[in-house]
Amino acid sequence: MTNFPIIDGHNDTLLRLYEENEDKNSFFSKGANGHIDLPRARNNQFGGGFFAAFTPNANYEIAPEKYVTSTGYDMPLPPQIDQQTALNHTMQLASMLVELEATSNGIFQTVTNTQKLAFCLENQILAAIFHIEGAEAIDTDFSALQVLYQAGLRSLGIVWSRPNAYGEGVPFRYPSSPDIGGGLTEAGKDLVHACNQLGIMIDTTHLNEKGFWDVVQQSDAPIVATHSNVHAICPISRNLTDKQLQAIKKSNGVVGINYAVNMLREDGQFDTNIPLDTIVQHIAYIAENFGIDHVALGSDFDGTTVPDSLKDVTGLPKLMKRLQAHGFTDKDLEKVAYKNWIRVLGATWKD
Numbered sequence: 050m051t052n053f054p055i056i057d058g059h060n061d062t063l064l065r066l067y068e069e070n071e072d073k074n075s076f077f078s079k080g081a082n083g084h085i086d087l088p089r090a091r092n093n094q095f096g097g098g099f100f101a102a103f104t105p106n107a108n109y110e111i112a113p114e115k116y117v118t119s120t121g122y123d124m125p126l127p128p129q130i131d132q133q134t135a136l137n138h139t140m141q142l143a144s145m146l147v148e149l150e151a152t153s154n155g156i157f158q159t160v161t162n163t164q165k166l167a168f169c170l171e172n173q174i175l176a177a178i179f180h181i182e183g184a185e186a187i188d189t190d191f192s193a194l195q196v197l198y199q200a201g202l203r204s205l206g207i208v209w210s211r212p213n214a215y216g217e218g219v220p221f222r223y224p225s226s227p228d229i230g231g232g233l234t235e236a237g238k239d240l241v242h243a244c245n246q247l248g249i250m251i252d253t254t255h256l257n258e259k260g261f262w263d264v265v266q267q268s269d270a271p272i273v274a275t276h277s278n279v280h281a282i283c284p285i286s287r288n289l290t291d292k293q294l295q296a297i298k299k300s301n302g303v304v305g306i307n308y309a310v311n312m313l314r315e316d317g318q319f320d321t322n323i324p325l326d327t328i329v330q331h332i333a334y335i336a337e338n339f340g341i342d343h344v345a346l347g348s349d350f351d352g353t354t355v356p357d358s359l360k361d362v363t364g365l366p367k368l369m370k371r372l373q374a375h376g377f378t379d380k381d382l383e384k385v386a387y388k389n390w391i392r393v394l395g396a397t398w399k400d
């Protein structure tokens with residue numbers, strides 16, 4: 050069987066709803082907007098996932114395709130943003146998450162422990178894990194971290210592809226190694242320890258390679274990348290090298306495979322005309338070389354351009370069938386769909 054509920058590593062649906070000035074109720078009606086709404090999610094095995102609060106730079110377009118080089122593209126890192134701006138914006142998105150839950154009649158709930166996550170999956174309740182992508186909103190005294198934890202924060206990406214007080218992200222560069230720039234700052238190392246102590250999952254997605262190795266050294270939790278792919282297949286700066294994948298395996302961590310076409314395709318291009326098997330290829334590479342326990346899904350829905358063959362959340366049942374056709378057993382599919390995420394969260398969260 051292939052119809053296991055899916056826990057998804059990353060979506061930007063909160064930001065989409067916020068930026069489109071959409072009536073938040075549009076999340077509850079089956080519409081054509083975006084990759085995810087609640088009815089389409091529930092009808093297509095999307096059991097829940099990490100709902101990101103991301104603060105974009107003002108007047109800055111994320112468009113690597115506009116920075117073409119002779120071999121690919123190289124988009125410079127956007128400038129830093131200040132803590133107050135990021136915190137204000139994070140509050141807007143966090144309050145949207147609260148409002149969505151409050152108006153959902155119980156079928157959309159924020160979860161902060163694995164018991165509730167499992168309960169939601171069993172009972173067709175869409176489960177949201179509150180995630181912040183890029184730690185700009187967190188002051189270096191960690192006051193905001195403490196308060197946001199109490200407000201349900203359970204996952205934090207140290208950087209987006211932009212420097213901050215804690216570390217440096219990778220620019221969107223193809224082809225390129227992820228080894229660009231310096232490692233975590235002292236505050237970044239302290240942030241890792243503070244997250245370990247509270248039981249907030251640390252996400253290494255978007256981090257450069259030196260920062261990644263600093264997390265590996267400092268963290269006592271499984272190493273996670275919520276939405277990154279295989280560098281050996283698609284050599285973009287955002288993807289993970291075999292050495293990084295080995296470190297994730299060693300820590301008993303997991304990678305959520307991203308559906309961004311330019312992170313899937315060998316040629317790194319933005320062409321959406323690719324088969325679902327390109328996603329399968331990345332999943333199979335990790336499963337075959339590092340083990341089925343270390344790969345899951347991390348769509349980047351509502352934050353990226355996905356293959357036409359997938360389209361949006363309604364493509365998930367087809368993807369699961371392609372994985373089955375590739376030779377994944379029921380037990381394998383169950384791990385990729387949700388069990389690997391539950392294992393890692395269970396080893397990371399404290400409540």
Ligand SMILES: [Zn+2]
Pocket residue numbers: 182254255276
């Ligand atoms: Zn991202």
